[in-house]
Amino acid sequence: MDSDGAGQTPVQPVATGLPDLTFGQRLLLNLRAARARAYVRVVATGRELTWLAFEVALPVLAAAAYVYIYEALGAPASYTGFVLLGGAMTAYWMNVLWSMATQFYWEKQSGILEAYFLSPASPVAVMLGMAAGGVFMSTARAASTLTVGSLLFGVRYEVTSVPLAILAFLLTLTALYCLGMLCSSLFLLYGREAWHMAAALQEPIYLASGFYFPVKALGYWAALAASALPLTLGLDAMRQLMFAAADVGFLPVTWELSALGAMTVVYFWLAVRSLAAMEHMAKREGG
Amino acid sequence: MSARLSIDVQHVSREFVTKKGQTFWALRDASLQVMEGELFGLLGPNGAGKSTLIKILCTLLLPTSGLARVAGFDVVREADRVRRVINMVSGGEHSGFGILTVRESLWLFSQFHGLPSKVALNRIDELLEVVGLAEHAHTRVNRLSTGMRQKMNFVRGLLNDPKVLFLDEPTLGLDVETSRVLRAYVKCWVREKPGRTILLTTHYMAEADELCDRLAIIEGGRILAVDTPANLKRTLQDEVVLRTEVCPALPEPQRLGRLPGVLRLVPEPAANGHQVITWALKDDGAIGTVIQALQQNGVRILRLEKADPTLEDLFMRMVGRRLTDG
Numbered sequence: 001m002d003s004d005g006a007g008q009t010p011v012q013p014v015a016t017g018l019p020d021l022t023f024g025q026r027l028l029l030n031l032r033a034a035r036a037r038a039y040v041r042v043v044a045t046g047r048e049l050t051w052l053a054f055e056v057a058l059p060v061l062a063a064a065a066y067v068y069i070y071e072a073l074g075a076p077a078s079y080t081g082f083v084l085l086g087g088a089m090t091a092y093w094m095n096v097l098w099s100m101a102t103q104f105y106w107e108k109q110s111g112i113l114e115a116y117f118l119s120p121a122s123p124v125a126v127m128l129g130m131a132a133g134g135v136f137m138s139t140a141r142a143a144s145t146l147t148v149g150s151l152l153f154g155v156r157y158e159v160t161s162v163p164l165a166i167l168a169f170l171l172t173l174t175a176l177y178c179l180g181m182l183c184s185s186l187f188l189l190y191g192r193e194a195w196h197m198a199a200a201l202q203e204p205i206y207l208a209s210g211f212y213f214p215v216k217a218l219g220y221w222a223a224l225a226a227s228a229l230p231l232t233l234g235l236d237a238m239r240q241l242m243f244a245a246a247d248v249g250f251l252p253v254t255w256e257l258s259a260l261g262a263m264t265v266v267y268f269w270l271a272v273r274s275l276a277a278m279e280h281m282a283k284r285e286g287g
Numbered sequence: 288m289s290a291r292l293s294i295d296v297q298h299v300s301r302e303f304v305t306k307k308g309q310t311f312w313a314l315r316d317a318s319l320q321v322m323e324g325e326l327f328g329l330l331g332p333n334g335a336g337k338s339t340l341i342k343i344l345c346t347l348l349l350p351t352s353g354l355a356r357v358a359g360f361d362v363v364r365e366a367d368r369v370r371r372v373i374n375m376v377s378g379g380e381h382s383g384f385g386i387l388t389v390r391e392s393l394w395l396f397s398q399f400h401g402l403p404s405k406v407a408l409n410r411i412d413e414l415l416e417v418v419g420l421a422e423h424a425h426t427r428v429n430r431l432s433t434g435m436r437q438k439m440n441f442v443r444g445l446l447n448d449p450k451v452l453f454l455d456e457p458t459l460g461l462d463v464e465t466s467r468v469l470r471a472y473v474k475c476w477v478r479e480k481p482g483r484t485i486l487l488t489t490h491y492m493a494e495a496d497e498l499c500d501r502l503a504i505i506e507g508g509r510i511l512a513v514d515t516p517a518n519l520k521r522t523l524q525d526e527v528v529l530r531t532e533v534c535p536a537l538p539e540p541q542r543l544g545r546l547p548g549v550l551r552l553v554p555e556p557a558a559n560g561h562q563v564i565t566w567a568l569k570d571d572g573a574i575g576t577v578i579q580a581l582q583q584n585g586v587r588i589l590r591l592e593k594a595d596p597t598l599e600d601l602f603m604r605m606v607g608r609r610l611t612d613g
Binding site: 028029032033036110112114117119126284 | 342346348349358367368370371374375383386391396398443
């Protein structure tokens with residue numbers, strides 16, 4: 001039998017003449033990949049409207065409980081806004097936890113991850129697309145919660161600086177989603193345990209990040225430790241800026257914004273490194 | 288004129304470590320060459336190492352040792368280039384995001400290969416027509432049947448017009464009609480444009496026989512033979528293949544393997560308690576011996592036919608068990 005199958009015909013390797021992609025071509029490829037991955041979430045937001053019931057009504061209900069407690073205790077009116085803002089931001093935390101951190105594991109199980117790695121697009125672009133789509137999806141939920149809650153509880157906003165409030169919101173999201181990207185690749189390590197890990201993280205973060213109360217109440221050291229989570233400082237900064245409540249703020253807003261900027265850079269760098277390490281490990285060990 | 292290599296595998300081995308710390312070799316010193324324009328098959332039972340080899344060639348897995356090139360590019364050092372010229376379709380794979388329609392889902396995957404949307408959508412429409420899925424272009428993926436999903440996966444694999452297409456058990460679990468449509472298209476696709484190559488893994492010998500220009504028989508991580516299906520079967524021409532259907536089933540049919548002139552036999556249960564036995568005999572002279580032995584064992588011969596050797600028979604001869612035994 002012909003062991004190499006080439007017979008007597010001279011064999012030469014294929015010269016495909018495949019030029020390197022230029023920076024521009026690579027950028028375009030990855031932008032297309034990111035847009036495509038974001039598209040799924042954008043479409044899902046309009047196509048499955050069940051979220052309106054579960055992800056708007058439930059956070060408003062959860063916030064309502066705290067609103068009534070604060071009212072009963074005679075807390076300042078701004079506390080109603082604190083609670084509602086925290087309730088709205090749960091949409092992002094839930095999205096990061098369940099649709100970013102555990103997403104790659106789910107996509108691995110369903111064979112989609114393999115399709116990403118088979119393509120020339122960078123997995124980082126896919127993750128960025130996932131994050132962009134997640135921000136869109138969660139913003140629809142958060143904005144709905146905030147609007148419904150504001151009307152229901154008559155929240156009064158006292159914005160001290162609109163640009164800084166917007167910056168605080170954006171930096172919170174970039175840092176948070178970079179943390180989500182990092183968790184996404186790390187959770188691949190845990191396999192099925194990723195779900196348990198996500199479930200275990202959900203409630204403690206509500207407490208540590210002060211979703212329903214100013215984080216200063218935790219005490220300096222506990223609040224400082226919780227500041228590794230972008231939502232802790234982000235929420236605190238937004239509360240200070242949207243309700244003129246510098247007195248209940250944990251740190252000065254400028255410090256908090258700087259820390260969020262630093263977290264964005266560090267978490268993004270770690271996410272890129274960890275994704276590359278995970279890909280290499282998957283190729284080395286299989287599975 | 289010289290043939291051009293599309294896939295070049297040289298002494299590739301791959302070791303895995305189980306969770307219990309035990310090691311096993313999924314591939315051992317595998318070497319094969321596939322020419323440009325070929326539809327090449329890897330035929331072997333489950334666990335033979337077919338998917339491991341495909342994953343190495345698709346840059347999804349690193350080889351423990353050896354060298355592999357696809358379209359002239361090293362799968363380890365030039366993985367980025369390899370990914371620009373390949374695609375893969377696996378049998379039984381999930382089909383992406385259920386909430387998207389077929390057309391949206393395919394567009395999404397096309398974007399990972401950097402196709403401009405207009406080009407991608409035109410290609411998607413053409414390919415959906417070809418595989419008979421055009422009328423479901425706007426159906427959500429989670430509402431498709433298994434066969435339709437696999438047709439969609441096929442289209443996904445062709446979107447970037449790969450130079451080398453890997454098909455890993457592409458018709459696994461599909462109905463006869465869908466399998467027929469996909470096989471027919473595979474044959475057509477590879478011939479349609481010069482320079483295309485397909486590496487197909489299967490454990491369906493009929494599929495390998497029907498589709499492949501050449502094939503490799505793989506078992507236990509080792510490549511046992513490489514040749515055209517016709518040449519491989521020709522190696523059995525010094526044997527006579529006989530199939531018998533008997534009733535009732537013989538309790539210990541392997542005893543008859545010791546009869547003079549009988550080289551091997553494979554018993555299989557059949558409907559209504561019958562039994563089909565495939566015999567490899569030294570020559571025609573042994574047919575009488577077989578008939579006599581069956582009668583002496585008190586079974587009724589319902590059917591007896593001299594058959595052409597199949598790849599299954601070849602696999603039996605090489606490995607000592609059936610391809611489908613797993």
